[in-house]
Amino acid sequence: MNQTARARSWIEHANGHRDFPLQNLPLGIFSRPGQGQRCGVAIGDAILDLHAVLAAGLFDGQAKAAVEATADGTLNGLFALGREARVALRERLLHLLGEHSEHRAQLQGALYPASECQLHLPAKVGDYTDFYVGIQHATNVGKLFRPDNPLLPNYKYVPIGYHGRASTLRPSGTAVRRPKGQTLPAGQTEPRFGPCARLDYELELGIWISEGNEIGQAIPIAEADRHLAGLCLLNDWSARDIQAWEYQPLGPFLSKSFITSLSPWVVTAEALEPFRCAQPARPQGDPQPLAYLLDANDQANGAFDIELEVLLLTERMREQGLPAHRLGLSNTLNMYWTVAQLIAHHSVNGCQLQPGDLFGSGTLSGPTPDAYGSLLEITEGGKQPVQLASGERRTFLEDGDEIILRARCTREGLASIGFGECRGTVIAAN
Template sequence: MKLMRSWVESANSPETEFPLNNLPYGVFSVDGDEPRCGIAIGDMVLDVAAMEADGLLRIADDLVLDVPFWNEVMELGPEAWARLRVLLFGFLGEGAESRGMVAEYLIRQSQVRMHMPLLVAEYTDFYAGMQHAKNMGDILRGSPDLPANWLHIPIGYNGRASSVVVSGTDIHRPLGQTRAAGADAPSFGPTKRLDIELEMGAIVGTGSTFGQPITTAQAAEMIFGFVLLNDWSARDIQAWEYQPLGPFQGKAFGTTISPWIVPTAALEPFRCAEPAREVPLLPYLHEKNPGFFNVELEVQMQPADAARASTIARTNYNRVYYSAAQQLTHHAVCGCEMNPGDLLGSGTISGPERGEFGSLMELSWAGKEPFTLETGETRSFIEDGDTLTLRGHAQGDGFRVGFGPCSGRILPALKMPGWE
């Protein structure tokens, strides 16, 4: 697929993440105004909430863009999502007759503040990166062998929707219990092993019925779009608490997503084959149209005093072993009701080489092999003042489809009464 040209000139640049091919959903504000729904196009934001209010854009009988989130559009379902996309093509495509009217609703991205693009109903994090699972087994148990269930089932845990924040939100270093090697009892204080997890997030657009399983084909149609996702992790807190029930406080203090939800339709040209299977999946997880996408990903790290960010890892979304549709299908197979606004994290995405690892735990091999940034600093885990940024895009013929940055800065731990 080639670049779809727009009369918004910046949307035709091969460097922009937001050509006409993309049209991602976001929520923005200007100069302290109320947040509202917008669409990214080139270096501009199209104020679709204002267009709907003025009668220029209508995708349902009732207003659905008069709220600062995209959930009401999600609930309309795939036909409405496709209808909105067609309308936007007509407004923004090269030679559009309505150019003069629509231009009044464009605002430069440099002038806006981005907000959470959705109300997160529930948050589930999966463990779908094979190389990451092998690396973590090697680090924690001395063996890269996968758990017995890993090749058969999308492993996940239920997280905290309240912890999900938009890119640009500062994260305080979390407090918690840890136990030092050889110690008889735990101690309390800020994590010393603060980490990231490079992930993609799938946004559930339409829900399922309580008690009713869904197929992978149904699951694929339910997915509204995708975001970049950083599941911040306190590795030492997690190590003490995770047995026998899994992650808890070590994962509940912050999960950052990119500000723009890229529609599934925008990623269609970048579908790719499923990975080779060492053992067959059970039939309910089979996909006729594999839901894997070729999206290039990278991690950048910038200490507070560094002149610039350093790229510390590059990998690809196609490294995951289970697709978002397979994860969603498995989530609902027991009868669990899925809701509009549910967020599914892919799990950490790593490739086979050191420069493709999607967490600092892997990059520094649990602190045993510190790495050096391009600006000279060394790191094993995240220090106060460090900013971590995830970036990603699908590369087309003369265009790219991107998500905007998924960025967060780490602030010192907050004091609490009784702790010094």
């Protein structure tokens, strides 16, 4: 057990905190009434204002440069500095916030209750790519349309993805307006236009890019980890009826672009290091990845062991004082490809990645119904409703329903760290 694993903070509510103990220190962008956006770190139930700490003269070297790079109210500049700057900032914060810190008095004024702060998107996202690496989800959805051949031939060779819409990425808590679009009713030959009737969520991991690459220069798989800034939660809200009509032949369009919700804290690659593990072995008979996607170190240590949870809270459940209903409990070990493989594949054709770019993992379902990551799978396309303690049933989401995503890393002998929550409540179409 290393020294950081045992470390405690002088901020008592951080010790043993469910999500944000001293070992986490996720990065984010927040504001307080009457102030602009600033870079902060979550510690227990508080946010440490890094610009206030900078003004107090408590940063120097690369840690100082890291905070100065966020002067525009985004993390893009910090991401661009790469791993060394993040490590320097983390090490300095571990000292400042550790139980033996000599700077408590200076830091007290830079700590704000998280409940009094507004959280924003952590970076300005130039490009957003959504992958499809949850093989169980791909298999479940494929079975709905191709029972005898759920996975297409390219799935186990190519990390499947598509370019998403960055302009409608929003932080947790933003309302989800029910979208409108074209759908083809069952038994009809012509589409109709109107509100989506089969609104769904998708449980995904968000992957933040740090250093980019020059156009035309691929990122080798052995170096791809250097381009990972950190992770968050992502809900890829999906209009299933609109998607079914529009996706042929090019894929989803309006069914995915109306809003994508993100948890606002970036859990850094360094905080996640103790929870890395071997990529699960591929089933016997599956092809080995092509050479540009295969690295022995990545296979031995490139996966993350992160528990993922989805909860549903309806309007009636809130009125009755009922707890949220767990829809699924999954894990990032259900990813068929590693994060490094996604980065290497995305750039192999010379595509330029930039600091603050965002990847979605695709829906991360587990092998059993209690681990599925979407209602499309849980209800078998709407055939098997979910029964709720309020007496309600759900095949897809109704107005007033709230979806809550959570994630947590746990390991024997280590402080657990979490991602906070990614929430979104459905409101009626305009």
